[in-house]
Amino acid sequence: MFENYRDIPSAVLVDLYKTMLKIRKVQRAIESEYPLDEMRTPVHLCIGQEAVAAGVCADLKRKDFVYSNHRGHGHYIAKGGCLKSMIAELYGRETGCSRGRGGSMHLIDTSVGLMGSSSIVGGGISIATGTALAVKMRKQKKVSVVFLGDGAVDEGVLYESVNFALLKELPVIYVCENNLFAICSSCRSRQKFDNIYKRFSGCGLMGHRVNGNDIVETYTVAKKAIETARILSKPAFLELKTYRWCGHSGGGADTDLGYRTDAELKKQQAICPVKSFEKFLVEKSILKEKIKIKIEREIDREIKNAFDFAKKSPLPEKKDLMKYLYKSQS
Numbered sequence: 001m002f003e004n005y006r007d008i009p010s011a012v013l014v015d016l017y018k019t020m021l022k023i024r025k026v027q028r029a030i031e032s033e034y035p036l037d038e039m040r041t042p043v044h045l046c047i048g049q050e051a052v053a054a055g056v057c058a059d060l061k062r063k064d065f066v067y068s069n070h071r072g073h074g075h076y077i078a079k080g081g082c083l084k085s086m087i088a089e090l091y092g093r094e095t096g097c098s099r100g101r102g103g104s105m106h107l108i109d110t111s112v113g114l115m116g117s118s119s120i121v122g123g124g125i126s127i128a129t130g131t132a133l134a135v136k137m138r139k140q141k142k143v144s145v146v147f148l149g150d151g152a153v154d155e156g157v158l159y160e161s162v163n164f165a166l167l168k169e170l171p172v173i174y175v176c177e178n179n180l181f182a183i184c185s186s187c188r189s190r191q192k193f194d195n196i197y198k199r200f201s202g203c204g205l206m207g208h209r210v211n212g213n214d215i216v217e218t219y220t221v222a223k224k225a226i227e228t229a230r231i232l233s234k235p236a237f238l239e240l241k242t243y244r245w246c247g248h249s250g251g252g253a254d255t256d257l258g259y260r261t262d263a264e265l266k267k268q269q270a271i272c273p274v275k276s277f278e279k280f281l282v283e284k285s286i287l288k289e290k291i292k293i294k295i296e297r298e299i300d301r302e303i304k305n306a307f308d309f310a311k312k313s314p315l316p317e318k319k320d321l322m323k324y325l326y327k328s329q330s
């Protein structure tokens, strides 16, 4: 783990840790508030998957585009989305990032290039590809990234999009967050081969498989893909192997549903991507105890402020119910 950490400046390593810790703490706060039933939205937590969002987004610029999916809190935070607006969105408030109309699965903050998350599995794939086409036609040096689950690999749109991106040489990166499950179906029960990263070689795209719980490996591979997309306008496919700690939706662990065991979950939790990186940074004296405490306090304060802001914010007014909705002209 964390093999080539010496190639990364210490400040960047600490920033990566900070982002992962923030994602973890925000998820834990949502998990503990959720049973109060004040958040009027399903939530898909990404506890255990923090290194993916943090590692992929760290080297992206504000102007680069990210498309997310139903499990998008980590992507939103890592791309620099406003936390107050995200939490307010979960509470369905007018101050939410989608003005309280979208909920957890429809997060957007275009001011930081977070172009939207979608509840439709695979929904962002073709849009991210189209964005990359627009970038190329406008001769911009921007990159378009789409996060997708292993479940989205079962959708045909991915193969059509990869083929098109290769044909047109588009600066798009497909990031498959392989957490081993789609709701209650394991990859093993849906896919004959454990070869997601290899699937596109027939179109001419070599995928990469990465330990998505290793923030250093994830950051390093993503950085290379981002540079290649930006400079050479070439697409990439990254399969990041990780593990979802919570149930598919809401809190809990789903270990009573028969698709995974307590023992399997515990084994994964023992290699926590956040704690193991924290321990590593402390041992290497890259993260000093004082700084660690300061980071924790700052994050805790930001989360408390975000929840206070959300709970105090107004709900959308009834008269505005149809505002911001797409209306057909016919």
Ligand SMILES: Cc1ncc(C[n+]2csc(CCOP(=O)(O)OP(=O)(O)O)c2C)c(N)n1
Binding pocket: 044, 070, 071, 119, 120, 121, 122, 148, 149, 150, 151, 152, 153, 179, 181, 182, 183, 244, 248
């Ligand atoms: C097109 C489509 N089919 C089915 C669903 C129902 N559905 C919601 S989440 C999900 C599983 C997605 O699994 P994956 O893409 O691996 O993401 P994860 O939940 O593991 O992060 C499914 C099948 C949907 N939302 N959209």
